[in-house]
Amino acid sequence: MLEIKNLHATVGGKEILKGINLTVNAGEVHAIMGPNGSGKSTLSYVISGKDGYEVTEGQILYNGIDLTEMEPEIRAAEGVFLAFQYPVEIPGVPNVTFLKEAVNAVRRHRGEDELDAMQFVKMIKAKTEELGIAKDMLKRAVNVGFSGGEKKRNEILQMAVLNPKLAVLDETDSGLDIDALKIVSDGVNQLRSDERAILVITHYQRLLDHIVPDFVHVLAHGKIQRSGGKELAFELEEKGYAEYGVAAE
Amino acid sequence: MSGKAQTIEKVREFTDEKYKFGFVTDIETESAPKGLSEDIVRFISAKKDEPEWLLESRLKAYRHWLTMPDPEWQKPNFPPIDYQGSYYYSAPKSVGDGPQSLDEVDPEILKTYEKLGIPLFEQERLSGIPIAVDAVFDSVSVATTFKAKLEESGVIFCPISEAIQRCPELVKKYMGSVVPYTDNKHACLNSAVFTDGSFVYIPKGVKCPMELSTYFRINAENTGQFERTLIIAEEGSYVSYLEGCTAPMRDENQLHAAIVELITMDDAEIKYSTVQNWYPGDAEGKGGIYNFVTKRGLCKGKNSKISWTQVETGSAITWKYPSCILQGDNSVGEFYSIAITNNYQQADTGTKMIHLGKNTTSRIISKGISAGKSDQMYRGLVRMGPKAVGARNYTQCDSLLVGDQCGAHTVPYIETKNKSAVVEHEATTSKINEEQLFYLRQRGIPTEKAIALVVNGFCREVLQQLPMEFAVEAQKLVEISLEGSVG
Amino acid sequence: MVMQMNATQPFVDQFDDVQSRLPGSKLPWLEAFRKAGIEKFSTIGVPTIKTEAWKYTRLPNIDCKEFRSANWENGQVAVNAVAEFLSDALNQIRLVYVNGIIRPDLSNLTNLPDGISFEPLTQALESDPEFIESQLCTEELKYDQGFSALNAAMMESGTIFRVAKGVQVKEPIEIVHMNGVADAPIIGHPHNVFVLEAGSQATLVMRHAGIGTSAYFNNAVTEIVVGDSAILKHYTLQTDCMEAIHLSTVNVRVGKDATYETFNFAIGGRLSRTETRVRLEGRGAHCNLSGAYMMRGREHCDNITIVDHLVPDTTAREVFKGVLDDEARGVFQGKLIVHKYAQRTNGHQLSRALLLSDRAEMDAKPELEIYADDVKCSHGATTGQIDENALFYLRSRGVPEALARNLLIQSFIAEALEEISDEKVREAIAGLVVHWLPADCFSVDEWVQA
Incomplete structure (x- = not known):
């Protein structure tokens, strides 16, 4: 589903990704682990197409199509979802309005009928119940005044309603206590399926106790340094990133 | 950037159909001769069969107007107005001598209002609250709905020309009492040549049973519209009033110089909302309405309240400051405004809150959005008089810039002559937040829609002040007004 | 209009009167400069409350027959010592003026570091006229305010302060003006020029002390250039007496990565008005224009700031606080102008006033004028009581x-x-x-x- 070939990318003229190769198939969960500054978040922004993150070499093939020149909303409509490390607050825009706009924009792109208000409410109600999310979160402005846990849950809710094919979770565990972490990872696990690929980006192993990956990759100095099964995560937890030329933090 | 290029392309496709209200109604009209003179003033007065005192007051205003220089302090730039190149009276022939029953209204005019989405028939709306409409077409009121029903509760809602005949003592007493003809040049002109407008009288203790609304439409070419609105809310009464405005797309600029006067007695409240969507001119800045309006409310009684809400998306130039004179103790003035300018539009708008009485409070929330090559100014005055003990003002004035070709300016005047008065003013200017846009786009929402969402969020506090149905309409208007703003 | 002409003409007459006795009268460029000044002043005239920048400040009537320029004797009034201001003021480098006339006996230049020139205008016109010419004379007279133009015509005192490239002085340097000790009202038009060359640093403290009770009218203009990466801290202390009218216009140009910090503290003066105009001309330029004023009686204090953000990446900060008692009146008019293409401007402006009396008055007009989109600008203004x-x-x-x-x-x-x-x-x-x-x-x- 996702095939990254020799990907180089710069931010503000500085090269951060220096030749990443990665293949993720449908149904798989991959974890990318790495120390601070290794380029983890850059990778997630490059995949989703944020302005200012420039691909200088290589390709990101998504179901055979190159994403690199595509606008972010088209990528999203094609099924690429990024769960943000720091979800953005948008004052004055009710969450429910935002979700409806997003769902219908994506449906339009896919040639599906838009949902009318009634259909949408029905759908969103079902999803919130499924994920155990409080309904008042829909009425509040997007992420404004949300706690860290609420923000992350909101990301998972968006993921559930937008039904992406490829989900990139950027440091989803940051700022969560154990209970919130459990709720969020349960949400992610519910969304695991044979048609969907998930890329989990994290610094720590603890998230991987809850979302068990099929593969683990170590990202440092802008390159994948090593790949392996889930046991690699435990090894990293124990030894740290020192052997990849990164001082212990 | 390819996204921007794409948007610009899309915008080109849009531009032609963007202003939905730009059509012209083909109808026979009767006009006064072009130009302005004492004879024209007499002509208008005679046309309306006005009493002598009103003609006298018109002439006095006209003579004073001749002596007034054009104001020069405003921000918008425009060539001197050719007052002689315009018509000061234009009315559909079928209207004849004044307002008539709905059945008699010219079907072409009914069709026009239908096209504009204004129901000129007495039908209950979805929300269950009926709305009474006074429709002003060029210089005359062509229809007023629900008149009979309103009169059951003692509310008078009629064209001002009719009020002059029906209740001259009320008109004589209050017209010009809040905005004197000497106030400014455009108000002075209006005082001389005003043609029609709405009159509202809410008797003591009456809560007006429905929303009142006036819909202004300029149709005729080269015609100025000079309407006059007067709302009097007696002790303990309440009324919510809404005005809407549109005009055809024409290449020349047309002048709209109205006066709105509001008066509240003890414990009365007037809520006045405006959705202004005059033709703004085309993408090159050609044509459009000059909207130079004087709006002022007098909180005469204690505990009274006047609240202005405006959504300004139209006009080539908007130049107005809906204001409150807080004379009664404990009276409250509010000003909620959204102004959106795009292309070459210019707006110089804001408010004045004049605190005279004790414990008077005012609140100003202004949200300005500049896009394209437009230029926008918030200009406000908060004055705490020496007797305004315990008065309070809070002002929040935010500007949002979309694109690097536009301007946003803030000029508040804050004058305090009383130590116990508290004035707080805050203003910010920033560009639209890129992080928010990316977040929305990552969820599949196209750039233009994403901007519209963020802007609607930015304006929410003001949109919430509008009656429900108009809030929805205004929200859409915000979206349409911003089309083509990215590029 | 007639009123204004009446107020303007006596100043023009006075210029004609004293013209030949003004310093540097043998310098042709200066003569031309003065002439351009008086012509400009005649056209613009004395400001009235219709002049937007003077909206809230009415200039008291100044009778030019009564107010005369100071002569040498006026400067020789016995003054025992200069009041100490800074804690270790003993070796303070300072120039002292009494009634506008330099007093070498009270001044102290013994510790003046190398690379700094610090002298009265009258002296500099003899020692280094080329430098002053280079600072004053642009193609056209730039002053667009009546009193600045009048200053150009009439300048008879002032200080020239120049710091050479890379020279950094930590200790504050003082300019002290003592006024109000003459037999008759005195009118003065000091013209200061402060130039900090690239990479230099200095701190200037200007004190205006009303030490007597006689009236004076001070119309100062200060031209400041802060070169690339230079830092100027410029503090003004006005303790003028009740009969003083003190007008001051400060024009500042700030270069790349340079900083101009000013603080204007005012207590006293029948009217004190300071207009500071800063042009941020180089990327990374920063200014902080702040002040405090404490007024009582019928004192009137007016602070005006105009900041032009001309290039990307400049910042400005302003914090003004005023305390007004009795019938005192405070005015703040601030304007941030972000020019087209001056992206990533950061501007913040705050004016707060505390009214202690029912008859005190505060008028504020904080303005933003913005033509670039990538900016963060804000202002706040409040008035209230304790x-x-x-x-x-x-x-x-x-x-x-x-x-x-x-x-x-x-x-x-x-x-x-x-x-x-x-x-x-x-x-x-x-x-x-x-x-x-x-x-x-x-x-x-x-x-x-x-």
């Missing part, structure tokens, strides 16, 4: 009311004083605040350390 809750809180803890009031005023002013980065100056100004307050104050030591 917080009764806070007062009650303090009193309920046993603090006597008068002391509690003073404390709240001190705490109010403190926010502005924090803008002063030079500790010595900050402490000295704190001392003036305490001095202004009615008896029963917290001492400076207690306050500053709190």
